[in-house]
Amino acid sequence: MSAKPPALVWFREDFRLADNAALTDAAQSGAPLLCLVILDDASLPGAAARWWLDGAIRALDTQLQSRGGRLHVFRGPSREVLPRIVRQTGARSVFWNRRYDPNGRETDAAIKTELKEAGITVRSHAGALLHEPWTVRTRSGTPFQVFTAFWRSARDLGDPRPPLPEPPALTFADLPPACAHAGLTPDDYALRPAKPDWAQGLRDEWEPGEETAHDLLGTFLTENLATYAASRDFPARNTSSRLSPFLRFGHITPGQIWHATAEKAGTASQTDTAKFLAELGWREFAWSLLFTHDDLATRNLRPAFDAMPWRNDPKALKAWQQGRTGYPLVDAGMRQLWHTGWMHNRVRMVVASFLVKHLLIDWREGERWFADTLVDHDPASNATNWQWNAGTGVDAAPFFRVMNPILQSRKFDPDGSYIRRWVPELAPLPDSAIHAPWEAGEDTLRHAGVIPGETCPAPIVDHREARERALAAWRSLKP
Numbered sequence: 001m002s003a004k005p006p007a008l009v010w011f012r013e014d015f016r017l018a019d020n021a022a023l024t025d026a027a028q029s030g031a032p033l034l035c036l037v038i039l040d041d042a043s044l045p046g047a048a049a050r051w052w053l054d055g056a057i058r059a060l061d062t063q064l065q066s067r068g069g070r071l072h073v074f075r076g077p078s079r080e081v082l083p084r085i086v087r088q089t090g091a092r093s094v095f096w097n098r099r100y101d102p103n104g105r106e107t108d109a110a111i112k113t114e115l116k117e118a119g120i121t122v123r124s125h126a127g128a129l130l131h132e133p134w135t136v137r138t139r140s141g142t143p144f145q146v147f148t149a150f151w152r153s154a155r156d157l158g159d160p161r162p163p164l165p166e167p168p169a170l171t172f173a174d175l176p177p178a179c180a181h182a183g184l185t186p187d188d189y190a191l192r193p194a195k196p197d198w199a200q201g202l203r204d205e206w207e208p209g210e211e212t213a214h215d216l217l218g219t220f221l222t223e224n225l226a227t228y229a230a231s232r233d234f235p236a237r238n239t240s241s242r243l244s245p246f247l248r249f250g251h252i253t254p255g256q257i258w259h260a261t262a263e264k265a266g267t268a269s270q271t272d273t274a275k276f277l278a279e280l281g282w283r284e285f286a287w288s289l290l291f292t293h294d295d296l297a298t299r300n301l302r303p304a305f306d307a308m309p310w311r312n313d314p315k316a317l318k319a320w321q322q323g324r325t326g327y328p329l330v331d332a333g334m335r336q337l338w339h340t341g342w343m344h345n346r347v348r349m350v351v352a353s354f355l356v357k358h359l360l361i362d363w364r365e366g367e368r369w370f371a372d373t374l375v376d377h378d379p380a381s382n383a384t385n386w387q388w389n390a391g392t393g394v395d396a397a398p399f400f401r402v403m404n405p406i407l408q409s410r411k412f413d414p415d416g417s418y419i420r421r422w423v424p425e426l427a428p429l430p431d432s433a434i435h436a437p438w439e440a441g442e443d444t445l446r447h448a449g450v451i452p453g454e455t456c457p458a459p460i461v462d463h464r465e466a467r468e469r470a471l472a473a474w475r476s477l478k479p
């Protein structure tokens, strides 16, 4: 420990030691470090992601403790808490990695101005994206509206910078008594659900932290990258990387993933590698859209949809949320989400399409539900994907392309193993009947002990009628 003025490192969505430009810069400044997190109601995520945040804080605190430091946790509005800590600790410098959501940008800009006026050095760094949102632009300097053009342009910028190693030696400062009393202990974080504790499924599924992220990446690159393009759409195979919550909380950076994937490129085909990297590209595209459209989660990017006659149907919305629509693949996805805080991408598309088209419920209801239940929820990817699936976004799937949840199920879960895992009441049905039990013959149902409407939900809408209703609503917009 040292008596020099400390440098504050403010962690927000970057819970890692390696490839952390703010931490590296602070360490190189020679000042002893005070690492901190602020739990600010204005930026706290939804319930499932809050559970993850709790784990992310604990994991980083453990890492810092093993290097002689601590992660100090405070609560309150960042604009008040951070300047107060600067005053109380006598810090002369503050370091952070940039965030790109509207609230985060506004808060950071205000704090930066205030601290700079007080003579404090503030240094912010890039790290959450391959390229900062304002750097991928059309020739005329405007944001891209089409993914393929965006991604081509992003790749033309070249490789992201090589990842930074963890700083070799970290020196830490003590928290002075004046502000030590305001620091929270893990029992005070209040980020985990308590009454009731619904997080068992999340605990069974995930272990937040930097080390787990790199283990997952290693496994993915060794075992699944080589078949990624062909198998990523099959939810039962579990062959996508499952890195989304780790990226969301910055346990790993897209730059680290990019370079590790490039190193493996020799062992996987160009198609698989390009497909996987393009998914990181969608994440970048989403952030670039949010950067340009602050209200991406609340306003149709295509204003024609403002007149859409969405239905107000709380009962149907609840059936969808609870995985009780009677459509097996939809219900499997919604139950996977509820139990694990995550859902396979293909199934996210199917359930989103079902809500918006089969139930004709406003996509913003789905966006809000996902925001509260996904551990990987981020405001850019969620809003972009909802608008894409609802047909209201830029470069979106056209509304009139209504996904058939039964055909999707037959195609991407042919032997029904994903459905059997999440909708166990259908498990005894043969593969031929599991995708649409109500169409099965009486003998098949009796033999399996399945009675739609009694032992399992009956379909809450008829596929053909629902499709026609959706198309009629869409035609009424005269798009």
Ligand SMILES: Cc1cc2nc3c(=O)[nH]c(=O)nc-3n(C[C@H](O)[C@H](O)[C@H](O)COP(=O)(O)OP(=O)(O)OC[C@H]3O[C@@H](n4cnc5c(N)ncnc54)[C@H](O)[C@@H]3O)c2cc1C
Residues within 6 Å of the ligand: 232, 240, 241, 242, 243, 244, 245, 247, 248, 276, 279, 280, 281, 282, 283, 284, 286, 343, 344, 345, 346, 348, 349, 352, 370, 374, 376, 377, 378, 379, 381, 382, 383, 385, 386, 389
């Ligand atoms: C309606 C809907 C809502 C979604 N909400 C979110 C969200 O809140 N947060 C989130 O991270 N992803 C969201 N996605 C995108 C996608 O479903 C997840 O990123 C993906 O399922 C994560 O699994 P993975 O890490 O195994 O992905 P992989 O297939 O291994 O892909 C690698 C990484 O690329 C990124 N990625 C992949 N697909 C997409 C995509 N379509 N859009 C943006 N980034 C992508 C993710 O960071 C992912 O971790 C949503 C998709 C839909 C259809």
